Amino acid sequence: MRTIKLSVVALFCLLSLLAISNNFIPALIVTGQTVDAALTAPTDVIASDNSYSNKVGITWDAVRGATTYSVLRNTVNDTASAISLGTTVAGSFFDTTAVTGQTYFYWVRAENGNTVSNLSAPDQGTRANGTIAGPVQPLNPPVAPAGNPVTATKAFLGKTLFWDEQLSSTRTVACGTCHFSTKGGSDIRAIINNARSTNPGADGLFGTADDVYASPGVVSNNSDGTFNLSPVYGFREQVTGRKSRSYIDAAYSDSLFWDGRATQVFPACELR
């Protein structure tokens, strides 16, 4: 019993030490700020590895309730001595002060006024030594349309809507059904020689040379939820005539921006 009591006491001491270290590290928390676990720590923090020769790019998933994000860096995996690089309302940050060839640990924290989340898990990133080969330099995030600047809350709303199946008539399809995040935004369901992803093409006949393998959609249906027997697809999902394209294609088909250079107009096909 005594051993149990002692271990409980020891556990509490450890927990409070952890809590103190998290709340009172000068580099991480400034006066007035409080850590609230209800504001989730950012996930999927990724720092670029030699993608740029003039910076390290850090990205993460949008967090519900965040209005800004703080980015921290250290040469060792130690949050206590990490330095703050600044804050942003976007879902990405460029560390232009990274020294070439030095590997850094990066952390991101969600913030809303004086409420801050815990730090994310770290990810290591490096600025490349020398120049980046290739005719096309690595892309920066797409530039926001004039009059519609990015905010952290809008970014989270966009993420939410992207995955919301309730927006479709059958309540089974979201943007993410066709645009696969893990495949750069394209549709892995568009499988060659698969009946489920075959569009009969211009002649309306399956099994002919102009068949297209593309993104499956929904079963033909009415607003009251009843289904229609389609002369082409029966009760199967209809298939669009195209395969969904990648995010990169969507964001950069009209204009390319990188490193502050002037806008260059490219035909969309060049980027595929």
Ligand code: HEC
């Ligand atoms: C049923 C599958 C499907 C769903 C659901 C879907 N898309 Fe698409 N998306 C496509 C296809 C197919 C194309 C390519 C169209 C073309 O090239 O003619 C496309 C193209 C796009 C493009 C343009 C890409 C470019 O190169 O210009 C954007 C942007 C896009 N989709 C965003 C979205 C968003 C946002 C949603 C949710 C509101 C969504 N898509 C839902 C299949 C889908």
